[in-house]
Amino acid sequence: MTARALTTIGGRAAVGVIGxxxxxxxxGAAFTVPIADTTAADRPAHVTPVPADAQAACPGGxxxxxxxxxxxxxxxIGQAATTAGGSSALGSPTQLKASDVSGTGNxxxxxxxxxxxxxxxxxxxxxxxxxxxxxSEVNGIAAALCPEPVAxxxxxxxxxxxxxxxxxLLTNPNAxxxxxxxxxxxxxxxxxxxxxxxxxxxxxxxxxxxxAGIAPDASATVIHVTSHGGTVVADLQQSSVAGVTPQGxxxxxxxxxxxxxxxxxxxxxxxxxxxxxxxxxxxxxxVLRVYVPGSKSAKITVSTRAEQGxxxxxxxxxxxxxxxxxxxxPITGLGDGTYTITVDSSVPVVGSAKSTIVxxxxxxxxxxxxARTLSGAVAxxxxxxxxxxxxLMNPGRSAVSLTLGGAGGGKKVAVGAGASVGVxxxxxxxxxxxxxxxxxxxxxYRGDGLAxxxxxxPPGANASPLDVxxx
Numbered sequence: 168m169t170a171r172a173l174t175t176i177g178g179r180a181a182v183g184v185i186g187x188x189x190x191x192x193x194x195g196a197a198f199t200v201p202i203a204d205t206t207a208a209d210r211p212a213h214v215t216p217v218p219a220d221a222q223a224a225c226p227g228g229x230x231x232x233x234x235x236x237x238x239x240x241x242x243x244i245g246q247a248a249t250t251a252g253g254s255s256a257l258g259s260p261t262q263l264k265a266s267d268v269s270g271t272g273n274x275x276x277x278x279x280x281x282x283x284x285x286x287x288x289x290x291x292x293x294x295x296x297x298x299x300x301x302x303s304e305v306n307g308i309a310a311a312l313c314p315e316p317v318a319x320x321x322x323x324x325x326x327x328x329x330x331x332x333x334x335x336l337l338t339n340p341n342a343x344x345x346x347x348x349x350x351x352x353x354x355x356x357x358x359x360x361x362x363x364x365x366x367x368x369x370x371x372x373x374x375x376x377x378x379a380g381i382a383p384d385a386s387a388t389v390i391h392v393t394s395h396g397g398t399v400v401a402d403l404q405q406s407s408v409a410g411v412t413p414q415g416x417x418x419x420x421x422x423x424x425x426x427x428x429x430x431x432x433x434x435x436x437x438x439x440x441x442x443x444x445x446x447x448x449x450x451x452x453x454v455l456r457v458y459v460p461g462s463k464s465a466k467i468t469v470s471t472r473a474e475q476g477x478x479x480x481x482x483x484x485x486x487x488x489x490x491x492x493x494x495x496x497p498i499t500g501l502g503d504g505t506y507t508i509t510v511d512s513s514v515p516v517v518g519s520a521k522s523t524i525v526x527x528x529x530x531x532x533x534x535x536x537x538a539r540t541l542s543g544a545v546a547x548x549x550x551x552x553x554x555x556x557x558x559l560m561n562p563g564r565s566a567v568s569l570t571l572g573g574a575g576g577g578k579k580v581a582v583g584a585g586a587s588v589g590v591x592x593x594x595x596x597x598x599x600x601x602x603x604x605x606x607x608x609x610x611x612y613r614g615d616g617l618a619x620x621x622x623x624x625p626p627g628a629n630a631s632p633l634d635v636x637x638x
Contacts, residue, residue, distance in 0.1 A: 220258075221280040221292035224340040225249055225313035226402045226418060227265065228273025231304055232332050232377060241268045241334075241375055244305060248551045249313070251294035252573075252597035253280035263340060264372040273298075275373045277340030293546035293597045295610065295621060296418075305406050306413035307531035310550055310612060310619035312420050316340055316398035321391055323456055323519035324403045324419035324534045325378050328386040333378030335390065336402040336418075339368040345397030349376065352458050353385035356491050368399055378403075387493045389458035389517055392421075407532065415523070415531035420621050422536035425460055425515035429537040431508040432587060433474070433558030433609040435618055436501040437524045444523070451497035455508060457518040459490045466513040469496060474558065474587040477504025488516075505611070507560050507587040508535075526616025533611070533618035541603035541625050549574055551595045553614030560587040560607040567606065572599035582606060 231244045251257065261277040268274075280290040294313040300306065316339065325333035339345045349363040360381040368374040382388050392401040401421055407414040423429060440452035459465040465488045471480040481500040488494045498508070498520075508520055520535040540562070549555050557575075561567050561582040571578045574596025582588050592598070592610075608623040 219282050219289070221253065221282070221290045221315070222277065222340060223292055223294065223313055223315040224263065224275055224277040224338045224400050225294060225296045226311060226336045226338055226400065227275040227373070229298055229300055229305060229309060229416060230268060230334055230375065230404060232334060243268060243273055244302060245298050245300045246273045247296040247298040249294055249296040250548050250550050250595040250597065251278060251313070252546065252548070253293070254291040254546070255280055255283065261340065261371055263338065264369070266372060267375040275338050277371070291544065291546040293548040295548035295550040297550035297552045297612070297619065300416065304413065305416045306529050307415040307417070308552060308612060308614070308617045308619045309404070309416045309418045310552055310610070310621055311402055311418040312548070312621040312624060314400055314420065314624045316400050318394045318398050319392070319424070320401050320421040321389065321424060321517050322401055322403045322419060323389045323422045323458065323517055323536065324417070324521070325388040325390070325405050326386050327378045327382045327384060327388070330408050330414070332406045333388070334404040335376040335378060336404060337366065337368050337374045337376070337392070338400040338402070339370060339372055339397050340400070341397040342370050343397045344369055345399050346395045347399055348393045349381065350391040350393070351382050352389045352493050353382055354387050354493050355385070358382050358385065368397070370397065387456055387495055389456070389493050405534070413529065417532060417534050417619060419519070419534035420536060422517060422519045423539050425517050427512045427515055429510040429516065429518050430560060430562065430607045431518070431520050431535050431537050432560040432607050433556070433589070433611040433620055434506050434508050434520050434535045435522050435524060435533065435611060435613050436504055436506060437522065438503045440523045440525045441499065441501065443525060451499065452523045453498045453501065453520065455496040455498055455510070455518060455520050456493060457488055457496065457510065457516050458493045459488050459514065459516050461514060462490050463514050464488060464490055465516050467516065468511045469498070470509045471498065471501065471506045472509070472587060474505040474507060474589050476589060477506065478502055480506060505556070505558065505589055522618060524613065524616060524618040526614070528616035531617045533620045535609065535620050536622045538607040538609060538622040539625050540605045541608055541623060542605055543602060545600050545603045545623070545625070547598040547600065547608060547610070547623050549592045549595050549598060549610055552612035552619060553617055554612060555592040555595070556611050557590040557592055557598065558587065558609045558611055559590065561585065561604070562607065563605055567604040569600055569604065569606070572601070574598045
């Protein structure tokens with residue numbers, strides 16, 4: 168797809184990355200295929216769903232939670248700027264209801280790109296949002312991908328300890344209601360909290376759940392989000408304060424599902440923050456958060472590799488983590504720069520990284536989710552923000568070459584085997600890539616005391632071929 172084929176929109180539009188859906192299933196409805204009794208001779212039919220409209224949503228502007236911790240005390244505190252585009256003209260936006268939020272402001276919005284009649288491939292859609300806030304309650308920059316709604320996702324972020332505020336944002340852009348279950352895990356294990364099961368998210372609306380109400384005093388949380396009926400976009404807004412001084416904000420998106428191999432690209436390291444954290448035995452400027460599902464311990468090896476242009480890394484570190492709980496592994500010894508963190512585990516795990524940045528404008532932090540590989544044609548949104556960089560990691564054994572169309576300006580980028588590169592992006596927009604060659608990708612921002620990041624998602628599961636058994 169050429170750069171001209173992609174229409175871009177600036178301002179508060181909301182869309183997700185490559186939201187693909189099977190026309191064989193109603194929007195938000197579960198698609199099941201009865202499987203007859205089979206024998207070894209039975210062979211499934213390999214069926215590729217007919218492309219349908221691409222649909223996705225953005226969570227909206229930052230929220231403030233008043234004293235008391237109830238959803239009714241939420242109010243908007245800012246305006247998010249969104250960059251969006253699609254392989255054809257975007258449909259009219261759908262304004263979503265934020266019934267838990269008071270005040271006028273930046274409500275979530277849903278967008279779609281219609282599938283062309285007779286098309287063999289699904290339309291592309293891409294969007295991301297960002298917001299810079301320098302108020303008395305929140306100081307920092309938050310950025311988020313606007314992905315397609317799904318039925319199953321993981322959030323690896325958040326804290327409900329002293330000075331931390333976490334809000335789970337459940338956005339339903341569909342025409343049918345979604346019943347959502349939140350399985351919350353912390354350093355204490357599974358939290359059987361009231362109000363986490365059967366959360367009703369009405370059509371074209373957003374539901375906000377305070378982390379303090381479902382994980383009181385938890386210092387490290389991982390949340391498994393499952394939806395029945397309609398599908399949802401899940402995000403977690405986290406902000407921090409020390410005394411009365413804001414210490415950063417982020418809107419963390421979903422991370423990769425449990426796997427024995429995690430890749431977290433584009434992680435920023437701040438030497439100043441490392442030095443500051445070294446004086447406090449209970450903190451670290453860069454930590455890896457890992458949850459181990461199941462009943463078996465995980466033996467993990469954590470590796471860091473400098474992105475092209477950054478210096479060094481640290482030697483791989485192997486640790487054993489207990490099952491059923493959330494653990495955090497400090498990563499020290501890195502200087503200023505950008506790194507790819509990889510985790511190899513004996514059992515599937517969920518993970519992410521959090522990095523703190525300090526500067527003259529204050530302290531901020533960013534969450535870096537584990538990414539999934541990209542293949543074929545993709546569209547990559549770059550939201551507004553300071554010093555935007557597209558981070559690419561090639562896990563293959565051979566070098567790959569990518570041509571960045573659209574906002575990429577036709578730039579050609581070579582990514583060596585097993586290497587990571589950062590490509591500065593001078594303006595917001597949507598980058599097109601005709602073939603992503605299996606790379607991992609994220610978009611990051613870093614300024615004076617500012618940091619934010621989001622990973623780029625591949626086409627959704629609804630666009631993937633299905634194995635269908637017939638009687």
